Amino acid sequence: MRRAIFSIFSVCLCSLFAQRNLIPTDSPAVEAGRQIYMGACSGCHGATGEGSQGPSLLSGRASRLPDRTLLNSIQNGLPGTSMPNFPMGSEKINQVAAFVRSLTAPAITTQPAGDVERGKRYFFGAGKCSTCHMILGQGGHPGPDLSNIGSERTSGQILESIMKPSARIAEGYRGVVAALKSGPTIQGVAKNHNNYSVQILDKDGRLHLLNREEIAKLELMDASLMPSTSDAAEARHLVAFLARQSTRMKEGALSK
Ligand code: HEC
Numbered sequence: 001m002r003r004a005i006f007s008i009f010s011v012c013l014c015s016l017f018a019q020r021n022l023i024p025t026d027s028p029a030v031e032a033g034r035q036i037y038m039g040a041c042s043g044c045h046g047a048t049g050e051g052s053q054g055p056s057l058l059s060g061r062a063s064r065l066p067d068r069t070l071l072n073s074i075q076n077g078l079p080g081t082s083m084p085n086f087p088m089g090s091e092k093i094n095q096v097a098a099f100v101r102s103l104t105a106p107a108i109t110t111q112p113a114g115d116v117e118r119g120k121r122y123f124f125g126a127g128k129c130s131t132c133h134m135i136l137g138q139g140g141h142p143g144p145d146l147s148n149i150g151s152e153r154t155s156g157q158i159l160e161s162i163m164k165p166s167a168r169i170a171e172g173y174r175g176v177v178a179a180l181k182s183g184p185t186i187q188g189v190a191k192n193h194n195n196y197s198v199q200i201l202d203k204d205g206r207l208h209l210l211n212r213e214e215i216a217k218l219e220l221m222d223a224s225l226m227p228s229t230s231d232a233a234e235a236r237h238l239v240a241f242l243a244r245q246s247t248r249m250k251e252g253a254l255s256k
């Protein structure tokens with residue numbers, strides 16, 4: 001009896017998972033989808049899904065559409081609205097849906113192009129990323145800990161952080177320099193600041209709590225402390241490596 005109930009339960013679970021996996025996540029499908037999207041959809045939904053004539057595809061609403069609804073909306077359009085139907089073969093519909101999903105999917109659920117091992121080597125080596133960032137306790141300060149970055153950001157966001165660090169500065173990581181009345185200068189990121197005090201995390205991981213009266217000059221930077229990477233190939237390998245960093249898959253997170 002128990003067993004029968006259990007197997008009915010697992011059949012239900014299986015079909016649930018099958019439902020969720022109608023849309024491919026591999027990078028060739030996403031890339032093919034990007035090409036279709038640029039021609040057929042970007043005019044109304046924007047080149048990065050930000051929306052113009054049509055709604056944003058980055059909103060919570062669009063990212064929560066079940067697979068089947070998303071596929072149907074693309075294939076059949078949304079009657080009574082300006083969203084047209086796209087009578088393409090199901091392979092192409094799947095590809096463009098894969099691209100739409102990639103716009104909001106956490107990087108860990110995607111397979112970005114790029115070599116994970118090369119990304120790892122660059123991160124801890126020539127790229128000097130680990131001088132400012134920690135992954136599972138290895139690395140330095142004052143950049144954000146990247147142990148879970150694959151679950152927190154999309155691959156597109158990770159790529160943007162690497163190539164254009166100043167485009168969006170992570171909360172609590174604005175660069176700051178405080179010249180103290182007593183002489184020394186403290187540099188790092190401003191964890192917190194108001195009219196009375198500032199907390200600065202320096203590159204050695206020390207948190208300085210300073211009152212405004214102690215400070216001769218306080219400079220908050222508009223540009224990120226992080227240098228940009230202009231080498232597109234290295235950036236792709238870095239994205240592949242960082243996309244794998246998720247604390248939900250603790251074992252092997254560093255090596256795979
Ligand atoms: C002529 C403009 C236009 C084009 C081209 C277009 N869309 Fe749309 N799309 C819309 C509009 C308008 C809506 C909102 C309809 C509504 O009011 O619900 C929409 C809705 C959607 C939705 C549902 C969003 C939500 O939040 O429910 C998805 C997904 C979508 N479009 C994907 C696509 C894809 C993929 C393509 C290309 C294959 C595409 N659209 C091409 C105008 C367009």
Ligand code: HEC
Binds near residue numbers: 131158
């Ligand atoms: C000088 C220190 C420094 C170096 C070197 C550095 N970073 Fe950063 N990084 C930061 C700081 C500070 C931030 C937060 C401010 C911001 O968002 O720009 C950041 C942000 C990031 C983010 C975004 C984190 C988030 O939560 O969205 C990523 C991803 C990242 N860095 C990756 C890298 C990679 C890859 C390298 C090596 C090529 C690198 N960093 C080198 C300091 C650094």
